[in-house]
Amino acid sequence: MKKKVVIGFIGTQLDSGIAASRWERWRPTVSLVLRENLVIDKMMLLYDRNYQALADLLKQDIATVSPETEVTPVEMSIANPWDFGQVYAALFDLAEQYPFDIEHEEYWIHITTGTHVVQICLFLMVEARYFPGVLLQTSPPSKKRGDALGSYTLIDLDLSHYDAIAQRYARAEADAITLLKSGIETLNPAFNKMIGEIEQVAVRSKAPLLFMGQTGAGKSFLAKRVYELKKARHQVSGPFVEVNCATLRGDGAASALFGHVKGAFTGAQHDRAGLLRSANKGLLFLDEIGELGADEQAMLLKAVEEKQFYPVGGDKLATSDFQLIAGTHRNLRQDVQAGRFREDLFARINLWTYNLPSLAQRPEDIEPNIDYLLTQQFAELGQKVSFNKEARRKYLDFATSPSATWQGNFRDLSASILRLSTLAQGGRITEELVEQEIGRLSIFWGQPQVKTQGNMTQALDSEQLAGLDLFDRLQLEAVLAACQDCHSLSEAGRKLFAASRARRGSSNDSDRLRKYLAKFGLDWAKVKGM
Structure with missing residues (x-):
């Protein structure tokens, strides 16, 4: 059978009293250990340091009537018990530090005592499973019920049935x-x-x-x-x-x-x-x-x-x-x-x-993952590593382009950032390192080493790039990549328009390519000179 552990705040009013007459009053904390059919194995009493004397007295009283109960007073640093932030933070810290043993112990979280803010915060902590137990509500004696020691109720929170209440836990x-x-x-x-x-x-x-x-x-x-x-x-x-x-x-x-x-x-x-x-x-x-x-x-x-x-x-x-x-x-x-x-x-x-989608299917998530990996590298290498502005843009342009297939997904990205971080002199990743890394990745993926993204930044200035729709940008990247593989304008034209040539009356592919490049202020000489 699991041991019963009660966790709750001392009632500064309900549990108080130093005269012998205190035994004639209902005190919620003490009443729990007075029941013959209920054995409380452990009791954790939470209190403010201003009530140290009361905590000591309660521990002594409980030992008198229930020596088998292990009592542990715990001082809580809460300057204002009516402040949600302070109370919740203190309870959260307690929950993180307490060695819960759910296999051998069951936990009753006492919510009768303490301010209303304390009671609400305890409710929240139990519902969120930071305190892995049930709520314990005690009530004073009732002549109608004939219960001299009062009554107690256990409340097992399962908010899956209460959608309206569950909304409170969006955080x-x-x-x-x-x-x-x-x-x-x-x-x-x-x-x-x-x-x-x-x-x-x-x-x-x-x-x-x-x-x-x-x-x-x-x-x-x-x-x-x-x-x-x-x-x-x-x-x-x-x-x-x-x-x-x-x-x-x-x-x-x-x-x-x-x-x-x-x-x-x-x-x-x-x-x-x-x-x-x-x-x-x-x-x-x-x-x-x-x-x-x-x-x-x-x-x-x-x-x-x-x-x-x-x-x-x-x-x-x-x-x-x-x-x-x-x-x-x-x-x-x-x-x-x-x-x-x-x-x-x-x-x-x-x-x-x-x-789970592949990395190539989540291009918008590549940049935040790069930042996460750089933070990891800082923790492992003990040195902050970052891209310079142009290097970051060049790497992101490549990483989010069709040329980056990311066949190994996040393993490829992690390995890539690790290589860049290791080679970064003074913690700065330069354009040269990025160019080398793009070459490595292209080899790993069995692709020709094409400097499409580098060409994009050389072919157009930042204002022109910003004015391009994604469709036009991706199309231009592919055209520049094809041009880099060819020795002449006519060869590039034949490569780019091979499928549609048979359906056209004119087969002047080089002229078609020339006109396309001219839309972006480019000509063959400039493209090959990049």
């Missing part, structure tokens, strides 16, 4: 979304909407989540953030365990996941717990779940549904109460149709499915 929800995004101010509407829904699901459900997306799209990163969010709300107490199923092969796959007993196979000299048991009370992230074999899929289905499974070679059920997040770059629905993935397992993990 807590926003903070949770910020945590999921690591504080990166992403601008892509579809991505932001998806993260908002994941936040709601993460704090309200223990059901599996499925993250789909290309390699490097951030599946592992987001899974870790979901775990950190749930841990901050005291919804998980175990570890975050990450497994790349693509690295599990043959007989060792089942052993790694589900463990084995001694002698289960050649080389099994000791029992092995397995990764599922390691994730007990925590979160298990199975990346590339589509790579699991048929036997492992069947065993995983039982573990997800029943929280039980058999270790390899064992006849005794093992248990593990974990939440599952699965990741994959494959189309599991197609794999089910092809017989490569179990339909029943897919149905079990397909309740909350999210397709």
